[in-house]
Amino acid sequence: MSKWFRENAPISARELTDEFQRLKRGSVTRRHFLGVSGLGLAAAVLARQPGLFNSAAYAQQEDLGTSMSLATWPNYHDPATFEAFTAKTGVAVEVNVFGSNEEMLAKLQAGGTGWDLFVPTNYTISTYAGLGLIDPLDLSKVPNFDPKTQNTRFTNEGTVDGKVYALPKNWGTTGIAFNSDKVKSKVTSWKEFFEVAMTEADGRAMVHDYQLTTIGNALVSLGFSFNSIKPEELAKAEELLIKVKPHLYAINSDYQPSMRSTDAWMTMCWTNDGAQLNRDMPEIQFTLGTDGGEIWSDFYAVPTSATNKPAGYALLNFLMDPQNAVKEHIANGAPTTDSRVFALLPAEITSNRIVYPEEAALTPLEFGAAVTLTDPARAELMARFKSA
């Protein structure tokens, strides 16, 4: 027992309350709380008394193990969420960050990811289900999910052949973020995005390291469909991308650090990142392409290969609790699909036009199509663009 611990024991009622409040706010870990309050020691002593802790809840907690793994996107969660989950269940969450669905698919196909829960995007679910890479969900293990409060416009693709394979995390769009202190031109379309990238924002613009959005938005800027796999249209998109490449700052899906340091002035940007950037640096504006672009929804799914499915389900259920989800949405900035969460969100978020754009702005946008994920021509185009 450390000296520090002795100094704090026994703890006063006031200090105990303060520590408990800190634990609830998520600013201290469960371990810290148990240590500082002496409750950990008391529990350890009591646990040796036979029959004292044989309740069902305790047994269930034992089954969750001590750690689990989540695969997700950059800047997509409030770290306090996982601390709160760990404090509640004793399960530590290891977070793996990815830049594209293709990368996630490749990892799952190769096997042995160790993920117990991951965050795929709408257009990938049917492929994952078809390849047997994800399990149909046992909704009895997710009592916090309520299908009646979901906006089906965004959640339909979680269901394949009548079976629910994935539960919604949030929806969003792929738009343009630009630093209005640096870029004076008005960027309102993908056509303008690529023009400005080669002129005013020469050497300062970023595109995603992600075929869906980088090729998709290049296609849109040329007047084609975001999801096109027509060879002649892809050839034109490739020509545009290779023309713009020498002018780019970087090809990287983790664009927040560069935008924040003002190394980059303009980037392809997802809603949640746009909201985060604009919240912290109001000069960074987010706009949807008037010529089109992507609308998407992200889901939670359990890989067939998950090694700790009980913990995966426990975290999924934890995240489906509106009280927990609302904190995630406030930190992350992406719009919710759940009316219970929407009701809990502060007005400044629900009235934010980046997060909840007007319906008219959404009209030209397209959901990603399953075929764009597996199309070899798009995959090869992206690789040629990067190696050009």
Next chain:
Amino acid sequence: MPLTTTAKKRLVTAALLAPASVWLFVFLVLPFIAMMVFSVGERGPAGGYQAAFTFAQYANLPARAAAYWNTLMLAPAGAFLCLLVAYPTAYYLAVKAAPRHRLLLVSLVVVPFWTSLLVRTYAWMFILGSRGIPSLLDMIGIEDVRLLNTPGAVLLGIVYGYLPLMIMPIYVSLEKLDRRLLEASADLGAKPASTFFSVTLPLSLPGVMTGVALVTILLLGEYLIPQLLGGGKVFFIGNALVDLFLQSRNWPFGSAIAVTLVAIVVVVLTVAMRIAWKVSGTRQVDLV
């Protein structure tokens, strides 16, 4: 029949080599065979590998010409720059530094290896980014300088990351240098410069060759530095491989590139060994 002494010796040798041979077979030969098999296959409909026998993947290698070009230009250039910085450093450490400071100085060369290259490369991203050196330049009136995500940044990252691997072999070969040869050279009237060029440098060449080969071979597979300091725009073979396995999910093409990369490494290594043998006049050169 009792074993002859030679047979016994052979058995002992075989027993001693067995662990290494098994290790080599399981972790080098088997994966390489798998790679060769993949490389003549086809990409599956959803990606991955599908059995076939075709050389189409090899025929498609020119589609990654830029990656080969970048790697085959920047790897030797990086190794040469490393050498330019490393030689004087190693010379100072081995010859000029006071013996009581030597151990400390050599450890300082090794200390960066205690931290992951990823973390150190991120530090360079900050130093080269707008808030680093460009903001200092801005203060003295040089505006809008962009250092990050340029080929120069990649070269700098390479020199920084691989320098210790170049310094150490050169240091070792210079440290073994017989000082009496230097005295003899001086006694015979040679000036310090000509002693250096006719005695020190030739005797340290095996170390130089080891360093150059080591750094070049590792650089041929480099991925991280071009990605982080080149902004994903300066594409190495390593990046092409990551892309093919993790994004395009084209395992056969990735394998064909990997097989070719191994072939290039073997050629580089053989050439380097030949040169080292010739220079040192012996076949006793340990390259790596």
